[in-house]
Amino acid sequence: MRYLPLTPDDRTQMLGTIGVPDIDALFKDVPTAARKTELFELPRRAGELEVERELGKLAAMNRPAGAGPFFCGAGAYRHHVPASVDHIIQRSEFLTSYTPYQPEIAQGTLQVLFEFQTQVAALTGLEVANASMYDGSTACAEAVIMSQRVTRREKAILSGGLHPHYAATTQTIAHAEGMKIVRQAGAIDAEAAVIAAIDAQTACVVVQTPNVFGVVTDVTKIAEAAHVAGALLIVVTTEAVSFGLLKSPGEMGADIAVAEGQSIGNALNYGGPYIGLLAAREKLVRQMPGRLCGETVDADGRRGYVLTLSTREQHIRREKATSNICTNSGLCALAFTVHLSLLGEVGLRQLAALNHSRARELKDALDGIVEVLTPRFFNEIAVRVPDAANVVEALLADGIIAGVPYSRLDPHAGLDDVLLLAATETTTSDDIAALVAALKGRLGR
Numbered sequence: 158m159r160y161l162p163l164t165p166d167d168r169t170q171m172l173g174t175i176g177v178p179d180i181d182a183l184f185k186d187v188p189t190a191a192r193k194t195e196l197f198e199l200p201r202r203a204g205e206l207e208v209e210r211e212l213g214k215l216a217a218m219n220r221p222a223g224a225g226p227f228f229c230g231a232g233a234y235r236h237h238v239p240a241s242v243d244h245i246i247q248r249s250e251f252l253t254s255y256t257p258y259q260p261e262i263a264q265g266t267l268q269v270l271f272e273f274q275t276q277v278a279a280l281t282g283l284e285v286a287n288a289s290m291y292d293g294s295t296a297c298a299e300a301v302i303m304s305q306r307v308t309r310r311e312k313a314i315l316s317g318g319l320h321p322h323y324a325a326t327t328q329t330i331a332h333a334e335g336m337k338i339v340r341q342a343g344a345i346d347a348e349a350a351v352i353a354a355i356d357a358q359t360a361c362v363v364v365q366t367p368n369v370f371g372v373v374t375d376v377t378k379i380a381e382a383a384h385v386a387g388a389l390l391i392v393v394t395t396e397a398v399s400f401g402l403l404k405s406p407g408e409m410g411a412d413i414a415v416a417e418g419q420s421i422g423n424a425l426n427y428g429g430p431y432i433g434l435l436a437a438r439e440k441l442v443r444q445m446p447g448r449l450c451g452e453t454v455d456a457d458g459r460r461g462y463v464l465t466l467s468t469r470e471q472h473i474r475r476e477k478a479t480s481n482i483c484t485n486s487g488l489c490a491l492a493f494t495v496h497l498s499l500l501g502e503v504g505l506r507q508l509a510a511l512n513h514s515r516a517r518e519l520k521d522a523l524d525g526i527v528e529v530l531t532p533r534f535f536n537e538i539a540v541r542v543p544d545a546a547n548v549v550e551a552l553l554a555d556g557i558i559a560g561v562p563y564s565r566l567d568p569h570a571g572l573d574d575v576l577l578l579a580a581t582e583t584t585t586s587d588d589i590a591a592l593v594a595a596l597k598g599r600l601g602r
Contacts, residue, residue, distance in 0.1 A: 222425055222558070226588035228519075230537045230579025231369065231561040232293070232320050232395040233428065234420045236508075237583055242422050242495045251491055260464045266487070267462035270450040273494045280400040281414035282407025283436040287447040289490045290433025291482050293417025294323045297363065297393055298330035299446040299480055300413045300435060304361035304389045305336055306444045306479075312337045312358045316351050317344035318368030320395055321567040327363070336360070343563070343570040345370045345530055345539060352382045359386055361413075365393040366403070369566070370530065371537035371577065373403060380410025389413060397421050397434070397493075398581075399535045401509030406436075413437045422496030423489050432489035442466070446480030508582060512536040515580040522593050523578075526602055530575065537579040539563070545576040548599055555595040 163171075168180075177183060184192065203211070222235045229235070246252065254266050270288035277286035290296035301313045313336055315324045321343070328338045341350055351362055362383045366374045380390045392406035394416040406414035418432040419425075437445055443466075451465030468479045475481060500508060516536040520529055528541040542548050545562040552559040563575040580589070596602075 220558070223583070226557045226559075226584075226591045228560040228578045228580065228584070228588075228592060229558055230371075230396070231566060231577045232322065232417060233425055233431075234396055234398070234536075234579060234581055235425055235583050236398065236420050236581055238422060238424055238492075238496060239499060241499065242492050245495050246488055246492050252488065254487075260462070264462055267450050267464070269491055269494060270448070270487075271452060271462050272498075273490050274450060276494060276497050277418075277434045277436050280397070280405065281411075281416070281434070281436040282405030283411070283414055284439035285442050285445065285449065286434065286436035287445050288450050289418075289485045289487070290415070290435050290447060291484050291486055292429060292431040292433045293393070293395055293415060293419075294320070294326040294433075295330070295482055296415040296417075296433030296435045297323045297391070298327040299433075299482070300391045300415050301327050301331045301336065301338075301361055301363065302334050303413065303437075303441070303444050303446060303479070304391065305331075305334060307389060307441055308360040308387065310358055310360035310388070311335060312339060312356075312360055314351060314354050314359055314362045315340045316362070316364040316368070317341040317347040318370065318372065318374070319363055319365045319393060320369040321570075323365070323393060323395075343369075343567055343572055345372055346374075346532075348374060348376075348379060351379055355382050355386045355388060357386055359383070359388040361389040361391050363391045363393060365395065367394070367396060367399055367535045367537060369395075369577070370539040370563075370575070371534040371579075372531050372539075373399075373533040373535055375404065375409060376406075376411070377409045384410070391415065396535060396537070398505070398509050398512055401505035401507075402513060403509075403535065412441065418489070418493045421500075422492035422494070430486050430489055432486045432493055444479060446482075447485060509535075511582045512580070515582065515584045518586065519578060519580040519584070519589050519592075522589050523596075526593060526596055526600070527576075536581055537577060540576050540578060541574050542576045542596075542600070543574055545574055548596075549576070551599050552592075552595050555591075555598075557592055557595050559592060559595070 227235055250265060260267055274286040274288050324340050331338055355362060364376050364379055366376060376392060383390045389412040390410060391413045392411040397416055397418050397420040414436045416434040418434045448464055449466040451463050453461055453463050455461045513535055516534055520538050523529060523540060529538055530541055531538040546564055549559050549562055560576050560578040563577060564573045
């Protein structure tokens with residue numbers, strides 16, 4: 158029998174409590190055209206083999222990133238993930254465990270999270286890191302809310318170089334906390350505008366390097382300006398491999414660093430699940446969102462691990478929590494830690510150098526064909542292409558996925574002629590040659 162826990166009287170009481178007449182009223186914000194009033198045209202039942210065949214047909218309509226030349230980046234990057242990473246994370250003791258509600262019997266999970274924190278702290282150049290965040294964009298929003306708790310101010314300045322999706326996520330979440338979000342217009346080099354906007358009401362300044370256009374910036378001057386005003390500097394990184402080559406956020410004066418860890422250990426996955434990284438100065442540790450794992454010894458002197466801080470809503474009353482996003486992408490964090498452990502420091506530096514060399518090869522090949530807008534870059538550049546979105550669509554016919562038009566990220570920015578192109582260790586010289594030839598043909602050059 159079906160288990161129906163709520164009676165009609167229960168539902169009527171619940172609707173009355175929230176002040177709506179019926180369940181349909183809960184969907185009033187969904188446009189009428191988007192609502193479905195009848196069943197979808199699907200079989201009422203089918204066997205496993207039939208379902209498998211149907212889903213296989215649907216999957217075949219998608220084109221995998223590895224099917225040809227692929228230059229998409231803009232916050233999600235194609236990297237080689239060793240088979241050993243998937244092998245380890247699919248072990249049952251990792252795959253079936255989740256939140257350590259009883260940490261004393263989840264020592265393996267806690268040790269992994271402790272190692273993850275250690276790696277993130279080393280990469281970002283900051284003293285403490287948590288374990289962990291949902292993804293990079295929500296980690297950015299959580300850091301902004303954290304700055305409100307630290308400074309007791311309400312204003313956050315978002316650089317024009319911040320990924321538009323990160324900015325939009327931050328606006329949505331931080332606005333609900335009563336913060337005033339000042340989002341600057343998209344700009345390839347936003348340093349001067351950010352510094353000029355800082356004032357005595359500023360809680361934090363959010364900058365990204367490499368930014369959404371691929372520009373690498375030493376944000377030391379922004380950090381100095383923020384600190385003079387009593388504000389915090391939050392540095393965002395969407396390409397974690399860049400930590401292997403560039404100056405760390407901590408070295409540049411960041412108070413909080415957030416990043417998307419997808420590039421290490423995690424495949425593209427159609428946009429997720431991904432893994433958010435967050436690290437901060439030790440003096441801010443009590444205001445960090447999420448969990449913090451620590452190392453200790455038991456009564457017999459043996460090493461053990463504990464949840465040192467766990468002020469998220471799963472462990473504490475919601476109004477007392479430093480984070481109300483309960484998913485910490487634990488398996489993705491494990492994949493990150495396994496891959497980074499396999500690489501080691503030398504391997505990560507070599508991987509980062511290889512990525513940069515591929516991007517330099519791409520930039521050199523495009524010089525004279527299109528205008529390259531990015532003066533300093535890691536593995537991503539922005540170029541000027543008339544009607545970039547249509548050019549990308551046209552190049553699909555040539556078997557090339559030619560990057561991300563900036564207009565897809567921010568349709569109202571007026572930057573319809575900007576195209577973002579990324580090159581990683583998976584990009585070959587033949588891929589670059591194919592892109593150049595196709596662009597020449599489409600642009601008549």
